[in-house]
Amino acid sequence: MQISPSILSADFANLESELAAISNADWAHVDVMDAHFVPNLTLGLPIVESLLRVSPIPIDCHLMIEDPDRWAPPYAEAGAKSVTFHIEAAKDPVTLARDIRGQGARASMALKPGTAFAPYEELLTEVDMVLVMTVEPGFGGQSFMADQMPKVEQVRQAVRKHGGDIWVQVDGGVSAGTIEQCAEAGADVFVAGSAVYGAHEAASAVDELRELALRHSH
């Protein structure tokens, strides 16, 4: 059970201290948006390189960008330990995942709420994590989509059948009120932005989320 706070809800003028505030988390989730794949623009490789220099924990890059085949591997090369691309945007996901892994990072594929998992199940041989989005990608602070839980169950079942160390991540609207159903459905990596950075104390929110996830894990 791993917690990955999203810095999308952090204070962008103070990212070093915002990362220090979640040093008890397993990962720092960095949302890269290009204003094309999603209708929002955040940050890119130069800022991720700077974050990598100061982060006390490994960085989990969630790339909501077009042409990840071209743009994703440099994040792994820079030192991000997990790099997630959207399957809807990837032209050649097998080569892309191999490029990411070739740089020493975990490769991960993300599915938007409207994207079914079944057509991509065969890619489990190539990836280390599947991200099931529980909001439409683009913004923090949106409402959790409980209707994605059957997909999380389906991915967990496929991962169990496949074997190996493949993680199932959920991202969007994850909070103390929604994390239990994610854990029960089979998720084991939980991204939370507003629930962590909107809390009185970010580190306590991380501990609370991990505790709830553990209590409802299989």
Ligand SMILES: O=C(CO)[C@@H](O)[C@H](O)COP(=O)(O)O
């Ligand atoms: O990828 C995204 C949004 O597209 C996320 O990582 C959000 O940043 C999560 O924020 P909350 O829903 O937890 O506030």
Ligand SMILES: [Fe+2]
């Ligand atoms: Fe994200």
